[in-house]
Amino acid sequence: MTTLHSTRVALAIASITALAIACSSGGSTTNDAGTEGGPTMDSSAEASSSDAAADAPLGPGAAYLCTSSGKDAWQTYGATAFVAVNQSIFANVEAQIADAGTTNLGTSFTLIGSGTPPSTTDNLATFEGRLAAFLVWAYGGPSEITYTDGKMYSGLINMTAAHTGLNITMDQYNYFIANIVVPALSTNGVPMGDITSCFAPVVTNATFVASIVGH
Numbered sequence: 001m002t003t004l005h006s007t008r009v010a011l012a013i014a015s016i017t018a019l020a021i022a023c024s025s026g027g028s029t030t031n032d033a034g035t036e037g038g039p040t041m042d043s044s045a046e047a048s049s050s051d052a053a054a055d056a057p058l059g060p061g062a063a064y065l066c067t068s069s070g071k072d073a074w075q076t077y078g079a080t081a082f083v084a085v086n087q088s089i090f091a092n093v094e095a096q097i098a099d100a101g102t103t104n105l106g107t108s109f110t111l112i113g114s115g116t117p118p119s120t121t122d123n124l125a126t127f128e129g130r131l132a133a134f135l136v137w138a139y140g141g142p143s144e145i146t147y148t149d150g151k152m153y154s155g156l157i158n159m160t161a162a163h164t165g166l167n168i169t170m171d172q173y174n175y176f177i178a179n180i181v182v183p184a185l186s187t188n189g190v191p192m193g194d195i196t197s198c199f200a201p202v203v204t205n206a207t208f209v210a211s212i213v214g215h
Contacts, residue, residue: 056156060205061139066198068191072140073198081188082141083148086132088184096180104175108166117165129153138202159211166215173213177203 062072069076093109102110111120112127122130129147137143137155146152181203185195202208 056143074141
């Protein structure tokens with residue numbers, strides 16, 4: 001996973017203040033998905049609206065309010081935190097594969113950039129940017145962002161198409177959420193109350209899970 005490590009580091013060094021709404025170059029389509037005080041980030045300082053983004057439907061996470069703020073996850077944490085969490089997800093995946101290979105997560109992450117199956121044609125940098133854009137949109141943010149690599153991505157991703165051929169199992173998905181995503185949130189200052197109230201409902205929704213598992 002040397003390539004994963006070097007690319008992630010390069011992206012981390014890039015300015016995260018470049019995150020802003022812009023027109024998509026990711027070619028994505030519609031999405032199948034339908035306490036303690038955590039850090040509150042001002043998203044307006046790092047993202048501005050465009051006509052295309054303003055017309056896009058809100059992501060499912062906009063309906064869930066964080067216990068720390070009474071607002072959705074995007075309004076509570078903002079651009080800087082979402083980028084940090086996204087980068088932590090990739091760091092956690094790298095550590096997991098280095099430690100246990102594909103035992104717990106399966107082969108989906110090791111196939112990034114291979115083009116086999118066709119859903120893996122994106123290289124690592126593009127895959128990371130697309131995931132960031134999806135997370136931002138899914139949790140109440142704009143549908144289009146410019147990521148740390150300076151490229152523009154849409155969060156409106158067809159999740160079934162994006163996972164076709166990967167044969168992700170329910171056990172692998174549950175492991176990813178519990179051991180990759182939750183630690184990425186907690187290490188970036190998101191309290192468990194918010195993880196439960198405004199982050200977990202999206203990724204545990206049966207329709208959303210069905211768009212990823214078993215394809």
